[in-house]
Amino acid sequence: MxxxxxxxxxxxxxxxxxxxxxxxxxxxxxxxxxxxxTREANQLTKMRKTGLASTAVLLALSLAACSSNxxxxxxxxxxxxxxxxxxxxxxxxxxxxxxxxxNRDEYKVDVFSMLSNFxxxxxxxxxxxxxxxxxxxxxxxxxxxxxxxxVKFSAMMSxxxxxxxxxxxxxxxxxxxxxxxxxxxxxxxxxxxDKYGQNILKYAPKxxxxxxxxxxxxxxxxxxxxxxxxxxxxxxxxxxxxxxxxLRFDLYQKIGSPPIKTMEDYLPVLKKMQELEPxxxxxxxxxxxSMWKDWDGNMxxxxxxxxxxxxxxxxDGFNNGGFTLISADKDEVxxxxxxxxxxxxxxxxxxxxxxxxxxxxxxxxxxxxxxxxKMTDGxxxxxxxxxxxxxxxxxxxxxxxxxxxxPFQEERTFSYGYNPYGGNRIWAIGAKAKxxxxxxxxxxxxxxxxGVTVANYGPEGLAWKKNADGKYELTDFGNQALPSNPTxxxxxxxxxxxxxxxxxxxxxTLKLTDTNPDTGEPYEYDLWSSYLSKAPTKxxxxxxxxxxxxxxxxEYLEKNNMLAVNPQIFTGTAPEVISDSLSQKQSQAxxxxxxxxxxxxxxxxxxxxxxxxxxxxxxxxxxGYDEVLAWNKEQNEKVFGxxxxx
Amino acid sequence: xEPIVRASGESVVRRSRGLPERYRLFLYALPFIVxxxxxxxxxxxxxxxxxxxxxPGFKLSDTPFVGLQWFRSIFANPTQTAEVGxxxxxxxxMSSLGIxxxxxxxxxAILLSEIRAMRxxxxxxxxxxxxxxxxxxxxxxxxxxxxNVDNGLINKIMIGLxxxxxxxxxxxxxxxxxxxxxxxxxxxxxxxxxxxxIAAITSIDQELYDAAKVxxxxxxxMMWNIxxxxxxxxxxxxxxxxxxxxxxxxxxxxxxxxxxxxxxHIEVLDLYVYNTGMLGTNFSFATAVxxxxxxxxxxxxxxxxxxxxxxxxESII
Numbered sequence: 001m002x003x004x005x006x007x008x009x010x011x012x013x014x015x016x017x018x019x020x021x022x023x024x025x026x027x028x029x030x031x032x033x034x035x036x037x038t039r040e041a042n043q044l045t046k047m048r049k050t051g052l053a054s055t056a057v058l059l060a061l062s063l064a065a066c067s068s069n070x071x072x073x074x075x076x077x078x079x080x081x082x083x084x085x086x087x088x089x090x091x092x093x094x095x096x097x098x099x100x101x102x103n104r105d106e107y108k109v110d111v112f113s114m115l116s117n118f119x120x121x122x123x124x125x126x127x128x129x130x131x132x133x134x135x136x137x138x139x140x141x142x143x144x145x146x147x148x149x150x151v152k153f154s155a156m157m158s159x160x161x162x163x164x165x166x167x168x169x170x171x172x173x174x175x176x177x178x179x180x181x182x183x184x185x186x187x188x189x190x191x192x193x194d195k196y197g198q199n200i201l202k203y204a205p206k207x208x209x210x211x212x213x214x215x216x217x218x219x220x221x222x223x224x225x226x227x228x229x230x231x232x233x234x235x236x237x238x239x240x241x242x243x244x245x246x247l248r249f250d251l252y253q254k255i256g257s258p259p260i261k262t263m264e265d266y267l268p269v270l271k272k273m274q275e276l277e278p279x280x281x282x283x284x285x286x287x288x289x290s291m292w293k294d295w296d297g298n299m300x301x302x303x304x305x306x307x308x309x310x311x312x313x314x315x316d317g318f319n320n321g322g323f324t325l326i327s328a329d330k331d332e333v334x335x336x337x338x339x340x341x342x343x344x345x346x347x348x349x350x351x352x353x354x355x356x357x358x359x360x361x362x363x364x365x366x367x368x369x370x371x372x373x374k375m376t377d378g379x380x381x382x383x384x385x386x387x388x389x390x391x392x393x394x395x396x397x398x399x400x401x402x403x404x405x406x407p408f409q410e411e412r413t414f415s416y417g418y419n420p421y422g423g424n425r426i427w428a429i430g431a432k433a434k435x436x437x438x439x440x441x442x443x444x445x446x447x448x449x450x451g452v453t454v455a456n457y458g459p460e461g462l463a464w465k466k467n468a469d470g471k472y473e474l475t476d477f478g479n480q481a482l483p484s485n486p487t488x489x490x491x492x493x494x495x496x497x498x499x500x501x502x503x504x505x506x507x508x509t510l511k512l513t514d515t516n517p518d519t520g521e522p523y524e525y526d527l528w529s530s531y532l533s534k535a536p537t538k539x540x541x542x543x544x545x546x547x548x549x550x551x552x553x554x555e556y557l558e559k560n561n562m563l564a565v566n567p568q569i570f571t572g573t574a575p576e577v578i579s580d581s582l583s584q585k586q587s588q589a590x591x592x593x594x595x596x597x598x599x600x601x602x603x604x605x606x607x608x609x610x611x612x613x614x615x616x617x618x619x620x621x622x623x624g625y626d627e628v629l630a631w632n633k634e635q636n637e638k639v640f641g642x643x644x645x646x
Numbered sequence: 647x648e649p650i651v652r653a654s655g656e657s658v659v660r661r662s663r664g665l666p667e668r669y670r671l672f673l674y675a676l677p678f679i680v681x682x683x684x685x686x687x688x689x690x691x692x693x694x695x696x697x698x699x700x701x702p703g704f705k706l707s708d709t710p711f712v713g714l715q716w717f718r719s720i721f722a723n724p725t726q727t728a729e730v731g732x733x734x735x736x737x738x739x740m741s742s743l744g745i746x747x748x749x750x751x752x753x754x755a756i757l758l759s760e761i762r763a764m765r766x767x768x769x770x771x772x773x774x775x776x777x778x779x780x781x782x783x784x785x786x787x788x789x790x791x792x793x794n795v796d797n798g799l800i801n802k803i804m805i806g807l808x809x810x811x812x813x814x815x816x817x818x819x820x821x822x823x824x825x826x827x828x829x830x831x832x833x834x835x836x837x838x839x840x841x842x843x844i845a846a847i848t849s850i851d852q853e854l855y856d857a858a859k860v861x862x863x864x865x866x867x868m869m870w871n872i873x874x875x876x877x878x879x880x881x882x883x884x885x886x887x888x889x890x891x892x893x894x895x896x897x898x899x900x901x902x903x904x905x906x907x908x909x910x911h912i913e914v915l916d917l918y919v920y921n922t923g924m925l926g927t928n929f930s931f932a933t934a935v936x937x938x939x940x941x942x943x944x945x946x947x948x949x950x951x952x953x954x955x956x957x958x959x960e961s962i963i
Contacts, residue, residue, distance in 0.1 A: 149925035157703030181703035284796050285812070293906070361795040361815040364905050580699050584719070584928045588726070591921065598906035602818065622725025 107438055108137045110163035112156060114174075115425060115506040116142040117368055124501020125458050128494030134442050140504050148294055150174065157183065164433040165443065167507045168223070168426040171215070172320035173577050175426055179215060179222050185429040185436050187221040196440040199448035203510060204228040206570075207422035214574045223429075225422020228447075229511040235415040235565050238513050238524040239552035240386035240405075243308035244413045248381050248391075249404040249543055251276055257546065260408040263306060264349055266382065271356050273381050280378040288382045289353055290360035290375075292368045293598065298322060298590040299336050299343060300597035302363075305384040306346030307334075311412035311564030316639040319575045320424065322586060322632035323593075323625060328414045328564035331640045335629050336593060337617050344613070350601040351609050364598060386553065393485055397537040404543045405553040412564045413557055418511065419568035425507050446509045449518050455503050456512065457482070457525055462493050464525065471519045473530035482525060569642040575635070582631055585624030592619045696933040716934040730935065733918040736824075736911055737942060741889075743828045748888050750832060751839030752881055756873050758840065759847045760865065771844075774837025785834060786902035793817050817903070823911035831899060842884055843877050850876040882958060886950045915939050 111122075122130070122138035130136050141163060143152035153174055156162050162183045168175045178184050187193040193201065193208070200208060207228045212221050229236050245266065251273040258269055270288035280286055291302040297314075298321050304314060307325045312334060314321035325334045325342060334341040353359050360379075362370070374380055376390045383389065383403065392402040416423075427446075429439050445451040453472070457463050463478030474482065481487035481498035489498055512524040521528050532551075536544065550556035557563050578586065596616035603609040665673075696717070699710045721727050754774070761767040777785070792799045795813035804810040850872065858868050897916035904912050913921065915938060923932025955961045 147924065150927045151924045154702040154924060154927055154929075157701075160703070177701055177703055183703060357812065361813055361818070364815060364818040364907060365790065365794065580701075581715075581719075584931055587925075587928060588729075588922065591925075595906040595909050602907065619725055622723065623729075624723070 104135045104438075106135055106137065107435060108139055109165055109439060109442075110141060110430075111138050111165045111167070111505055112141045112143070112152075112163035112430075113167040113505050113507065114143045114153065114169040115167055116140050116504055117144055117506060118142060118504035119145040122504055123494075124496035125462065125489050125494040125498070126455065126501050126503045128501075129454055129459050130442070133445070134438065136438065136442060138505070144294060157181065161432045162428075162430045164430050164439050165505075166223075166426075166428045166430055167505060168428065170315075170320045171223075171225070171424040171426050172575060173583070175223065175428070176215065176574060176577055178428070183431050184222045185431050185433060186216070187429070187440065188216075188219065192436060192440050193221060196437050197444045199444045199451070200224060203447055203449075204420075204422060206231075206420040210421040210570065211426075213572050223426040224443075224447075225419075226425040226427070226508045227416070227419060227511045228422040228509065228514075229418030229420055229568075230514045231420045232418050233567075234417065235554060235558065235563055236418040236511055236513055237415060237554050238522065239526055239554055241413050241415055241554060241557065241563070242387070243305060243384055244386060244405050244411070244553055244557065245309060245407065246383045246386050246389060246403040247406040248273060248277070248401070249406065249546075250401045250539070251381065252406055253542065253546070260406065262410055263309065263345070263408055264352070265408060267349070267353055267356060267358065270353070270358055270381055274358060277381075280374075282377050284374075284377065284379050286379050286381055287360040287374075288358035288380075289350060289363070290366075290371050290380055291350075291363040292366055292371050293364065293594070294367050296594045298586070299593050300347070300601075302384070303343055303346035303350065303597055303601075306349065307342035308414045309384065309408075309411055310342050311414050312342055313414050313566075315424070316636050317416075317419075317566050318424075318569060318571055318639050318642065319632070319635040322578075322635075323589070323629045324632040324636055326636050326639075328566035330564075331637075331643075333633050333636050335633075337620060337625065347597055347600050347613075348609075351603055354601055354603075359601065364602070390484060392539075394480060394537075397539040400538045400542060402539045404539075405547075405556065407557065407560075407562060411557075411562045413562060415557075415563045415565045417565050417568050418513075421568060421570055427507060427509070449516050449523075452510050452512070452523050453516065455509075456523070458498075458501075459493065462489070463498070467530060471521060471530060472525070472528055474525060474528075478525070567643055569639065569645075571642055578628075578631065582624070582628055586628045589620040589623040589625040589628060592616060592623060593625075693933060693937060695930055696937065698930055700930045702927075702929065712930070716931045719931065720934060730918075730938070732910065733913050733915055734938070734942075736913055737915045737939075739824055740827060740914060741942070741946065743824060744831065745885070745889060747828055747832055748839075748885055749881075751836055752843050752877065754836055755840035755843030755847060755877070756869055759844060759873070760869070771837060771840075775841065776837070777834045778838035780834070782834075782898040782902050785830065785899075789817065789830070789903075818905050818907045820908045820911055823908045827899065827903065827912065830903070839884075839888075842880055846877040846880040847873055878958070882954050886947070886954070889946045889950045915942070 118140055119142040120140060121127070122140060127138065130138060141152065141156075143150070146152045147155075153162075157178065160183070162178060166178070166184065168178075185192075187197065204224060207224050208221055210225065211223055212218060215222055227236070235241070247266075247270075252269065254276060255269070255272045258272075260266060260269060266288075274286055274288065277286055289302070293300070295301045299314070304325070307313060311328050311330075312325040312332075313328065314325060316326040323336045325336065327333070334343070336343045338344070350359060360366075360374070371380075372388065372390055375383065375388060378391060380391070386403075386405070389403045396402055427443055429436055429443070433439050446455055453464075454460075457478070460466070462475070463481055464472045464474055467473045477487065477498075481489075484499045484502060486497040486499045489496055489501055494501055510523065513522050513527065515521065516523045519528075525531060544551060547556050550559060593616060596612055596619070600609055600612045600616070603612055695706070697711060697713060698706055699712050699715075700706060701709060719726065720730055758767060758771060761770070780788075791797075793801070793816040795801055795815050798813070798816075800816065801810070801813045805813070854872050854876075855868055858872060863871065897914070897920065900912050900914050900917045901920065904917065915936070919932045919936040919939075922935065923929050951961050
């Protein structure tokens with residue numbers, strides 16, 4: 001089924017060629033009747049030869065297609081055999097717990113992740129950790145990269161197999177369909193969870209409870225949510241938030257740190273910064289906004305980001321996204337196409353930015369990975385997402401260059417509260433998994449203190465080690481490599497670079513700001529006492545001085561009341577699933593909204609921008625936007641009720 | 647027919663080997679009949695999905711039967727109808743352009759066959775045939791390498807020459823989308839499309855040319871009066887094929903080249919079906935829309951048949 005989408009693409013061409021061959025033969029027979037001219041006969045034999053040859057090629061092609069289609073990416077013995085020598089050679093020299101893996105068969109696990117931005121076999125240090133501990137090879141299937149949208153999901157559902165380990169981007173229709181269609185394993189079956197899931201039961205009991213009540217009819221467990229937090233109030237983020245405007249702080253200071261009141265005030269500032277540094281390290285042009293469209297769902301994700309900076313987001317923490325933007329902490333809902341809403345305001349901001357030459361013209365055609373590479377190279381001056389920061393390497397920080405929070409005065413950044421029930425990105429096990437107990441065991445480890453630490457920061461001795469007090473501290477390698485730098489990893493730990501070897505499944509288990517019971521400190525490395533006591537870099541110092549002594553972005557935003565903390569709720573029911581006719585309207589209107597949003601950003605002038613905007617609104621409404629919006633609002637309002645219950 | 651065949655000694659020998667000729671012929675044809683059935687008729691069963699509210703992963707019998715709801719929804723709402731109309735317009739426009747450009751391989755084949763330097767001729771033929779074997783995804787990769795903003799060859803040249811002051815994203819434009827798509831398609835298919843014609847030209851009796859030469863015909867005269875009529879039958883057969891196929895194998899090209907800016911003009915029927923069915927996960931509605939394709943195909947086929955009758959006095963179906 002890995003080839004399903006590919007086949008869809010290739011199918012047309014094959015069919016065309018097949019038709020051509022059949023017709024060529026047909027044609028030769030037609031011509032054959034006319035025997036007067038010998039040239040026709042010549043032609044006939046020639047064409048017949050061509051016809052036969054192409055038929056043979058076609059048969060071979062279709063056979064190849066059939067056989068490749070059968071290869072579902074399930075553990076094919078030959079492939080894993082071929083992969084094993086290098087793996088085992090590496091493992092024999094390493095020290096990390098070889099006992100567990102030796103007495104088990106190699107097992108290639110298909111990880112179907114609807115969040116991953118990586119497709120293929122997990123590489124590097126994380127692959128080695130998993131191999132040594134569980135003798136598992138993770139084959140990651142990424143729906144983002146394989147067709148985008150729900151293409152891969154639909155294909156795998158139709159094939160009746162979602163792989164061994166499944167990661168859902170939300171707990172809406174797809175997750176509920178998969179449960180209904182029997183594609184997911186019930187963890188209570190044969191006592192699987194009790195036998196192999198002790199860490200999950202210990203560290204995320206409420207998350208299991210939520211899944212049982214919301215999705216399993218009160219008795220069955222089909223999955224568990226991500227970012228399971230401790231049971232406490234306040235923002236759950238570490239130093240940075242999911243959204244906040246990060247700028248090249250050194251450049252911002254060089255132009256005199258002009259005050260920024262509204263979100264539009266960034267534009268002149270960024271323009272000056274661009275004039276100051278028109279070229280990146282490798283001599284490429286710099287941009288304020290370099291965007292990508294492969295994460296767009298119901299709307300243009302990069303435009304939605306501005307809503308996030310104003311305390312609004314597409315999800316309300318319970319229902320899955322639609323055409324509403326919901327306030328984190330107030331009972332307010334905006335429609336995406338509201339004239340005074342943050343979405344259109346964000347679009348207009350990009351339009352103006354593009355007029356000023358601040359938008360990367362590649363935005364339309366590039367993917368997230370391209371943008372990260374530009375970030376690493378220094379082509380960007382701004383980002384909405386602090387976690388995208390690959391620019392701040394130790395070398396650059398020492399030079400005083402780097403990205404840091406430069407807030408706007410009206411900012412109210414969306415913040416997620418601690419959620420003991422787990423978020424809506426779901427880990428599940430496929431019903432057809434060959435050895436569900438081994439997957440359960442692996443997942444359980446990911447939910448254990450050891451697993452959280454190792455899956456994020458590598459095995460002990462590589463990036464971190466225990467110090468005299470039994471707490472963790474970064475090694476020299478860790479200081480170089482974290483958070484995700486392309487630092488070369490020693491061969492004994494799996495080789496490759498730190499960045500490429502990171503866990504590519506792209507879903508979390510326990511919240512990193514939870515307290516690690518082994519150390520009494522958060523899991524998050526930059527909150528370890530050993531890290532906090534480090535002398536700040538030149539860059540950190542200048543930022544802290546400018547921000548009135550705040551040590552982290554979170555601290556500054558919290559102190560200045562610029563956070564909108566989204567309280568977590570427990571509902572006892574699954575989010576309501578949209579009806580099929582509404583869903584059709586939603587997907588059609590969403591396509592229009594996405595398409596026109598991008599066109600509006602690149603509009604040539606105000607008149608064209610307004611024209612496109614009106615067209616977008618008219619078309620979306622014509623396709624049923626209003627009905628979908630009303631339904632979304634109705635669901636969001638239920639959540640406001642739940643918020644008050646708490 | 648049969649008694650005569652039986653009377654001949656040859657057929658007696660064959661009979662003694664076992665199978666009568668008619669069965670043997672049937673067996674020869676069988677693999678193709680099976681192929682045609684498998685790939686041309688069996689898929690028609692999929693039309694049944696348009697009558698249900700299908701969701702992947704469930705058996706069809708477990709999903710609700712909705713009758714003609716999806717067909718009605720195409721026309722129920724003016725915006726929706728306009729969308730389908732836009733897609734049909736793109737499909738028909740690009741199909742017609744494709745048919746218009748189907749004479750290019752003929753011209754190319756004729757010109758190629760006039761080249762006397764064999765080495766050069768072969769070289770040209772190889773170079774023009776190769777692109778046919780490159781998948782559209784790779785063609786797009788080439789296009790991206792040439793036209794992207796930061797590293798694109800074209801942008802570098804233009805900026806280097808001082809004709810542009812900054813990079814332009816050439817792929818993200820909606821001007822002349824149809825034309826650009828046809829050009830890409832022609833670049834990819836020209837050499838391959840000419841192969842049949844080259845075969846047809848080489849099989850034209852050399853005596854005809856010799857005779858024409860004696861009569862004082864020049865090169866162009868010979869092309870027009872001998873080569874062109876000689877390959878016309880092949881052209882019409884292939885024209886009909888290209889008409890039938892154009893609507894089928896258009897999807898990949900438009901899929902890789904589509905972006906929000908050019909989507910209005912690049913979204914042909916197959917792509918629209920893909921975008922709504924696979925990306926929008928509405929298989930039943932997409933099936934209903936895709937059935938429109940059959941209508942267009944039949945229309946085009948009849949058109950080609952009529953054309954053939956007019957020009958050659960012989961119909962092809």
